[in-house]
Amino acid sequence: xxxxxxxxxxxxxxxxxxxxxxxxxxxxxxxxxxxxxxxxxxxxxxxxxxxxxxxxxxxxxxxxxxxxxxxxxxxxxxxxxxxxxxxxxxxxxxxxxxxxxxxxxxxxxxxxxx
Amino acid sequence: xxxxxxxxxxxxxxxxxxxxxxxxxxxxxxxxxxxxxxxxxxxxxxxxxxxxxxxxxxxxxxxxxxxxxxxxxxxxxxxxxxxxxxxxxxxxxxxxxxxxxxxxxxxxxxxxxx
Numbered sequence: 001x002x003x004x005x006x007x008x009x010x011x012x013x014x015x016x017x018x019x020x021x022x023x024x025x026x027x028x029x030x031x032x033x034x035x036x037x038x039x040x041x042x043x044x045x046x047x048x049x050x051x052x053x054x055x056x057x058x059x060x061x062x063x064x065x066x067x068x069x070x071x072x073x074x075x076x077x078x079x080x081x082x083x084x085x086x087x088x089x090x091x092x093x094x095x096x097x098x099x100x101x102x103x104x105x106x107x108x109x110x111x112x113x114x
Numbered sequence: 115x116x117x118x119x120x121x122x123x124x125x126x127x128x129x130x131x132x133x134x135x136x137x138x139x140x141x142x143x144x145x146x147x148x149x150x151x152x153x154x155x156x157x158x159x160x161x162x163x164x165x166x167x168x169x170x171x172x173x174x175x176x177x178x179x180x181x182x183x184x185x186x187x188x189x190x191x192x193x194x195x196x197x198x199x200x201x202x203x204x205x206x207x208x209x210x211x212x213x214x215x216x217x218x219x220x221x222x223x224x225x226x227x228x
Contacts, residue, residue, distance in 0.1 A: 004156070033214055042118075042202050042218025043157070056215060091156055095214070101147050103214065105156030 002026065004106035006092050012112045013082055021077040021109045025094030032075050033103060034067055035091040043091055049075060082113045118203055118219035126225045127193050135188045135222045137203035143183045145206040147216060152199045160188075160201075190224075198226045 005024040013019055025032050030051055035043035045059040052072045060066075064082075069075040079086055089110050093103035117140045127133050137146070145164050149157040161170045163179035163186060170177055174191045190197055200223050204216035 031214065040220065042204070042220050043216075045207065045215045045217070048214050059215070093156075101145055101162035102159040103157070105149075105158070107154070107156045110154075 004092055004094055004104055006090075006106035006109050008109055009107065010110045010112075012114065014114050015082060015084060017082050017113075019079045019082055019111060021079075021090050021092075021111070023075045023077070023092030023094075023106060025073065025075070025092070026104055029094035029096050029104070030072070031095045031097070032069060033093045033095075034075070034077050035093065035105075037089040037091055037108070039088075046077075079111075082111075084113050087111055087113045118205055118217060120201075120203060120219035120222050122222060123220070124223040124225070126227065129194060129226055129228050131193055133190050133193055133224070135201050135224070137186045137188070137219055139184050139205060141184070143179065143186070143205050146177075146179050146183075146186045147204040148177050148186070148188050149202045149204060149218075150199045151202060151221070157202065193224075193226045195226045195228055198224055200224070 007022045032049040034046040036046055037043040047054055047067050048056040049069045052069055064080045067077045089108040091105055091108045093105040095103050119138045121136045147162050148160040150160055151157045161177045166181040166183045168179045176189045179186045200221040202218050202221045204218040207215040207217045
């Protein structure tokens, strides 16, 4: 597809479980971002990758959250020991450059922690 | 930290009517972005404003950044049902203008009745 692809679109898990969310950016986009959006709120920045490296992970809420992008394309957001408060829509975006402000967002992965 | 307040929170208009959505920042804006989000979907980039007094238009949507760079407005002329959705304003979290680490308002839900 031409756009940013995120899987799964929906994930329901139990408290304490481990979860992985995948993002496949637009081909050729070197910059990749993860945001989290809670119900009724705007998205919150989590982490930004330039190529394979995390250029800015200052938005990750705690050490249960981790993200990788080993080959500079697909990224995986990993959440350990999930808590009910982690329930949210996780949005991934990519861009060709970081100086245009235009981020291309995927449709998100909705995580529900019971 | 910077906060963005959007008004109104929600808006219902009749098709063909004009409308305005406002975004007010607690701090000087170094980059202001407007995105649109359909329910359950990712965000779609509309416009980016950086200079005080700047105004940009795309089809029937016009956005302005005031001279003091603390408020932006988004104006839709002759609204159509396709304009319905959640409009989010976002701003660079860092004064250096990262263009990617955005803080967002809570959004304005627009409904356009045919």
